[in-house]
Amino acid sequence: MSGSPTFKSLKRFTRTQPLGLIALVLITAMLLGGSFAPQLAPFGPLDARFDAVLTPPNATHWFGTDNFGRDIFSRILHGTRPALLLGISTALIGSLVGAAIGTASAYFGGRVDAALQRANDVLLSVPLIVAALVVVAVLGKRMVAGVDVNLMLAITLPYIPVMARVMRTAALSVRVSPYIDAARALGFSHTRIIVGHMLPNLVSPWLVMISAFTAQTILLEASLSFLGVGVHEPTPAWGLMLSGVSVETFTTAPWVILFPGLAISLTVFAFSLLGDALRDALDPRTRH
Amino acid sequence: MLKFLLRRSAQFIFTLWAVATLIFFMLRVLPGDPVEFKYTSDGGAITAEQLQAQRERFGYDQPMAIQYVRWIGGLARMDLGTSIWSENPVSEEIGSRFGITIQLAVTALVIGLLLAIPLGVLGAISRGTWLDQVVRVCTVTGQSVPSFWLAMLVLLALLATVGWIPSIEAVAFKERPWEYLAQIFVPAVVVGWRLSSVNARLLRSSLIEVLSQDYVRTAHAKGVAPSRVIWRHALANAMLPTITVIGIEFAGLLGGLVVTEQVFNINGIGRLLVQAISFSDLALIQGLVMLFALIYVCVGLCVDVLQAALDPRIRVN
Numbered sequence: 001m002s003g004s005p006t007f008k009s010l011k012r013f014t015r016t017q018p019l020g021l022i023a024l025v026l027i028t029a030m031l032l033g034g035s036f037a038p039q040l041a042p043f044g045p046l047d048a049r050f051d052a053v054l055t056p057p058n059a060t061h062w063f064g065t066d067n068f069g070r071d072i073f074s075r076i077l078h079g080t081r082p083a084l085l086l087g088i089s090t091a092l093i094g095s096l097v098g099a100a101i102g103t104a105s106a107y108f109g110g111r112v113d114a115a116l117q118r119a120n121d122v123l124l125s126v127p128l129i130v131a132a133l134v135v136v137a138v139l140g141k142r143m144v145a146g147v148d149v150n151l152m153l154a155i156t157l158p159y160i161p162v163m164a165r166v167m168r169t170a171a172l173s174v175r176v177s178p179y180i181d182a183a184r185a186l187g188f189s190h191t192r193i194i195v196g197h198m199l200p201n202l203v204s205p206w207l208v209m210i211s212a213f214t215a216q217t218i219l220l221e222a223s224l225s226f227l228g229v230g231v232h233e234p235t236p237a238w239g240l241m242l243s244g245v246s247v248e249t250f251t252t253a254p255w256v257i258l259f260p261g262l263a264i265s266l267t268v269f270a271f272s273l274l275g276d277a278l279r280d281a282l283d284p285r286t287r288h
Numbered sequence: 289m290l291k292f293l294l295r296r297s298a299q300f301i302f303t304l305w306a307v308a309t310l311i312f313f314m315l316r317v318l319p320g321d322p323v324e325f326k327y328t329s330d331g332g333a334i335t336a337e338q339l340q341a342q343r344e345r346f347g348y349d350q351p352m353a354i355q356y357v358r359w360i361g362g363l364a365r366m367d368l369g370t371s372i373w374s375e376n377p378v379s380e381e382i383g384s385r386f387g388i389t390i391q392l393a394v395t396a397l398v399i400g401l402l403l404a405i406p407l408g409v410l411g412a413i414s415r416g417t418w419l420d421q422v423v424r425v426c427t428v429t430g431q432s433v434p435s436f437w438l439a440m441l442v443l444l445a446l447l448a449t450v451g452w453i454p455s456i457e458a459v460a461f462k463e464r465p466w467e468y469l470a471q472i473f474v475p476a477v478v479v480g481w482r483l484s485s486v487n488a489r490l491l492r493s494s495l496i497e498v499l500s501q502d503y504v505r506t507a508h509a510k511g512v513a514p515s516r517v518i519w520r521h522a523l524a525n526a527m528l529p530t531i532t533v534i535g536i537e538f539a540g541l542l543g544g545l546v547v548t549e550q551v552f553n554i555n556g557i558g559r560l561l562v563q564a565i566s567f568s569d570l571a572l573i574q575g576l577v578m579l580f581a582l583i584y585v586c587v588g589l590c591v592d593v594l595q596a597a598l599d600p601r602i603r604v605n
Contacts, residue, residue: 019421121299122306125584126577127543130561134573137565138317215432222434223547227562242437247551250440251447261437268432276428276489 013281020277026270034080041074045236054253064255067245072256075236076263082237083218083267086152091213094156098163099206105164106171107194116164123161128216129223131158136229151230155217163209170205174198204282211275215268222264238264296592300585305360307581308574312359315570316352322372322568323348346372346571359574368575373567378575382557386579388472389549389556392479393541395472397534399480400487407484408491409518412526415496423488430485435544439478439551446474454552475552479544483537490533495526528599535591539584 014021033040042060049069057064063072105116123131135154142150174180175198183193218238224230225239226247232240241260250257323343327334334342343349347358347369362369368378411423446453454471498504499522507517546558557576564572 019424118299118302118306122303122310125303125307125539125581127540127580127584129543129546130577130580133546133561133565134311134314134577137568137573138314219432219434223436226434226436226547227550229565239434242434242440247440251444254444257437257440261434261441264437265429265433268434269428272428272432276424 013277017277017281019273020281023270023273023277026266027274030080030084030267030270033077034084037074037077037081041071041077043071043074045075045078046070046234047074054249054256056253057255063259064253066241066256067249067253072241072259075241076238076259078236079238079241079260079263080267082231082235083221083264084214086155086221087214087217087267087271088210090152090156090159090217091210093152094159094213095163095206095209097156098160099167099202101160102164102167102169103171103194103198103202106168106175107190107198113168117168120161120164123158124165126158128158128162129220132220132224133227133229136224141232148231151221151224154224155220159213159216163213166205166209167202170202171198174201177201204278207282208275208279211271211278215271215275218264218268218271296589300589303585304363304578304581308360308363308578309356311574311577312356315573316355318568318570321348322570325568326372346370363578368578369571371564371569371572373564373569373572378571381560381572382575382579385555385557385560388554389542389545389558392472392476392545392549392554392556393538395476396479396483396541397538399476400483401534403481403484404487404491405523407488408495408530409523411488411492412495412499413518415492423492427485427488430481433482435478435482436547436551438481439475439548442474442478471552471554475548475554479541479548482544483541486537487530487534491526491530494529495522498522498526501525528595531594531598532591535587535594536584539580539587542580542583 014024037045047070049065052061052065052069054067055061055065055069061071061073063076065071066075101116105113126134132154135157136151139150139153141148180193180197183197188196221230221237222239222242225237226243228243230239231237238260242257242264246256246260321339321343323346324334324339327339327342340349347355350358359369366379368382370376371378371381374381407423407427411420411427414420414423443453454467454474504517504522507521508514512521542558545556546561548554549556549558550562557579561573561576563569564576
């Protein structure tokens with residue numbers, strides 16, 4: 001095991017990127033905390049206790065209770081799973097579709113490239129949150145297996161042009177490499193060249209973008225919930241815990257907004273830091 | 289040069305037309321009738337004839353193709369249509385609320401740059417040391433904190449320390465200038481800090497690249513003071529890629545203000561958009577999306593021209 005290349009590169013990553021290691025530890029802890037939330041949380045996320053409304057943090061309720069007397073610590077723990085699920089799924093789908101478009105655009109060039117570039121310009125001209133707001137408003141809510149698919153779509157769609165642009169730039173520099181010329185000269189099919197020879201060299205920008213998108217989704221979902229169009233009550237979602245009544249009472253009961261905000265910040269922080277460390281570790285120019 | 293300008297103008301118009309078309313048809317998928325929604329959402333009733341009359345008034349009785357032609361035709365004449373909800377022209381609605389948003393955005397941008405330049409330079413010159421890591425943690429934190437949450441924390445801190453927060457109600461600059469400035473300044477700091485994080489990280493990496501160039505070594509070799517090499521020789525060149533991103537960010541910044549304006553009760557276009565969406569005010573949503581797109585393409589054009597002016601290499605190509 002210790003001799004395998006994966007283990008070796010992981011070891012080098014942890015040595016040269018101490019902040020990246022911290023990020024990895026944080027993310028692992030969140031994944032575990034989210035997975036075992038039902039076992040770890042002292043209270044149910046929906047258990048209302050009207051005799052303990054807006055209790056400040058104490059020994060029983062570590063992070064206090066909200067306006068329904070629900071335990072904030074338990075709600076945050078339960079909120080980890082939907083946050084990470086939405087974050088990672090939107091990042092994966094958005095980056096994969098965007099990467100396919102960007103790579104195709106760079107590889108084929110000419111008219112295909114020009115057309116895709118113009119389409120990209122159009123989609124990029126509307127700010128991310130504005131686009132997401134409009135898509136959510138148009139599509140409404142559709143729950144499938146506890147996840148709002150339309151919310152997912154609204155966040156994923158604006159990622160595609162961003163990813164396509166990043167991938168196109170990266171793919172353009174790969175396309176002119178001699179080994180791609182060699183593959184073409186050997187008469188390989190387009191699919192084989194793209195999948196077998198170009199994509200493996202585009203993994204690092206892709207990984208960096210995935211962590212960036214995951215971070216961005218968690219922030220975006222929080223913003224959308226704050227504006228009242230994201231996740232809906234009574235789901236224990238972090239963004240939702242920062243909106244509605246919490247906003248009206250935050251000057252008298254600051255713990256209601258303090259801890260969910262910390263959870264969001266810490267998660268986004270971990271994913272951004274990981275993306276940063278990955279970029280440094282994978283980019284040969286900044287490695288030394 | 290003429291060819292370049294012509295091509296850019298064609299792209300400019302194409303992008304705006306495509307956004308206009310996209311937003312028009314997307315909004316037509318919205319379930320329910322926006323005119324009916326206006327009269328029935330508060331529990332009120334409206335007869336079929338009245339509804340028909342109102343729909344005719346706003347032109348929503350026409351087939352979609354006609355509505356589309358009217359929308360595009362209106363855009364060509366700078367006419368964005370009429371808001372269903374307020375019954376005022378959309379351009380008037382936007383015009384009366386655009387000023388405060390622009391003031392907020394520009395203040396935030398200035399604060400963002402004032403923070404970003406020293407942080408970026410510090411990160412680059414102390415690269416690889418613990419100081420660089422500290423700067424990195426600072427900038428990543430800036431990007432990780434939800435702006436509306438930070439806004440609430442700032443308000444809490446103000447309450448706890450000075451026992452005062454900027455008034456929720458809008459004040460006019462002429463009446464109470466200090467209060468007005470505080471109302472702009474606090475949200476601008478919140479947004480500006482976030483913006484500075486992105487710029488500082490970018491500036492750091494582009495400065496590192498510039499510092500390894502030959503002309504920087506030459507400057508050092510001929511005995512130019514190290515601080516002068518950084519500020520005069522390197523920074524001027526490192527700012528170029530940063531300018532591109534600042535331009536793109538400025539357009540995105542207006543989007544980010546959607547949330548910030550909500551927290552601070554600022555009646556800008558961000559809040560207008562949220563209201564328009566909750567009222568299904570189609571014409572108003574369309575008008576606002578067009579405004580965002582227009583700002584984006586204009587800024588893009590400015591950035592291109594500015595870059596050509598600053599970098600002779602771009603001009604030649």
